[in-house]
Amino acid sequence: MKKKVLSISLSSLMAIGGVTAVSIPANAVGNGPNTGNGSIQTSNLHTYESMVDYLKTQDSKQAAMELEVIGKTVKGRDIYMSKYLSNPDNPTVLFLTQQHGNEQLTTEGALEFIKHLGTNKLKDVLDHVNVLVIPMLNADGAMGDVNFSLDNYLADGDRHLTRYNANEVDLNREHDKPVSEMEAEARALHENVFAKYDIDYMIDLHHQGTRSETDGELVSGSILHPTNSQVKPEVLEGSKKLGAIVYNAIEVTGWGHIGKYNGGNGANIGRNGAAIRYDISTLLFEMRGMSDHYIESYALGQKSNGYLIKQTITTLETAVKAIADGSIETADTSFWDTLPTQTNRAEEEDE
Numbered sequence: 001m002k003k004k005v006l007s008i009s010l011s012s013l014m015a016i017g018g019v020t021a022v023s024i025p026a027n028a029v030g031n032g033p034n035t036g037n038g039s040i041q042t043s044n045l046h047t048y049e050s051m052v053d054y055l056k057t058q059d060s061k062q063a064a065m066e067l068e069v070i071g072k073t074v075k076g077r078d079i080y081m082s083k084y085l086s087n088p089d090n091p092t093v094l095f096l097t098q099q100h101g102n103e104q105l106t107t108e109g110a111l112e113f114i115k116h117l118g119t120n121k122l123k124d125v126l127d128h129v130n131v132l133v134i135p136m137l138n139a140d141g142a143m144g145d146v147n148f149s150l151d152n153y154l155a156d157g158d159r160h161l162t163r164y165n166a167n168e169v170d171l172n173r174e175h176d177k178p179v180s181e182m183e184a185e186a187r188a189l190h191e192n193v194f195a196k197y198d199i200d201y202m203i204d205l206h207h208q209g210t211r212s213e214t215d216g217e218l219v220s221g222s223i224l225h226p227t228n229s230q231v232k233p234e235v236l237e238g239s240k241k242l243g244a245i246v247y248n249a250i251e252v253t254g255w256g257h258i259g260k261y262n263g264g265n266g267a268n269i270g271r272n273g274a275a276i277r278y279d280i281s282t283l284l285f286e287m288r289g290m291s292d293h294y295i296e297s298y299a300l301g302q303k304s305n306g307y308l309i310k311q312t313i314t315t316l317e318t319a320v321k322a323i324a325d326g327s328i329e330t331a332d333t334s335f336w337d338t339l340p341t342q343t344n345r346a347e348e349e350d351e
Helices: 010-017 048-061 105-117 123-127 139-143 184-194 233-251 270-278 302-325
Strands: 066-072 078-084 092-097 130-134 201-208 212-214 221-224 258-260 281-288
Touching: 048 066, 048 078, 048 105, 048 139, 066 184, 078 184, 092 105, 092 302, 105 130, 105 201, 105 281, 105 302, 123 302, 130 184, 184 270, 201 233, 201 270, 201 302, 212 258, 221 233, 233 258, 233 270, 233 281, 233 302, 270 281, 281 302
Parallel strands: 092 130, 092 201, 201 281, 221 258
Antiparallel strands: 066 078, 078 130, 221 281
16 A cells, blocks of 8 residues: 655645636637736745645555656756556557746646546546656756746746756757756656657647737647657657647637647757657647746736646546547548647747
């Protein structure tokens, strides 16, 4: 029997992290919440410590879950991965959040998704798919524990969050290096996840700024498959199918509006690097708005948290169900041919 960890009650953790705050505001996208709509807060997000306690609590409650430390950050924080490995012959999907430390609402959604995997809501899918979840790769950036100043960052609350790791390096530009030359967090991901597990699919979850649009309507998020020419055709096709599953789940909600992300082709970017080096079918999902930034148009007020967390949960749950029941294999990828590439009302930060 697993040891139960009760340093903080689960209900308190959810209150701290806002993980269950998934009510959807009216006009959530389009002309809905904009930068400055609600204060930019960090106190309603999980800290690294509360996230670890949450994961340990779920580990003690869920027989199917195993919690693994895959490495350490620059500042020595353990990097955690939740594992659900029922059968090595099953397809395996990896969900990765917070390569960029100031992109945390996807982490909040991933934590709620982990909770759902221990309930009847998703329990049956675990017989047919292996699930790996890394809910906070860049914990130092998420905690603002870095070797450079964050004095010009915008968020109120007890900490700032930054894109970079403690050494001011963008972890999502590390993926074409020799593994031994990568930053600690990226090296842990490559050595102890990509190279260790036979991963078929990955969704790399990020946030972009607030002003991306298609056809004059602000997007709730944007998606993109690998775009490097070295990616094998069958890996690209799997990526496009994964995108189809996510697009069809979000676009019909009434609050979701998805565009095609205008992303780079470099092998150093996660969705490209993982596809090239490990033949993983990858999908980038860029949610709207960041948890903190020094540029005003990048950060969204906390009134937008609910629909972005919900969008993450919907994405992860839909993906595992489609992989588990095999419906991903017949997904229609033709929507990619007409999906508009987003444009930006003001210059935005890259993935």
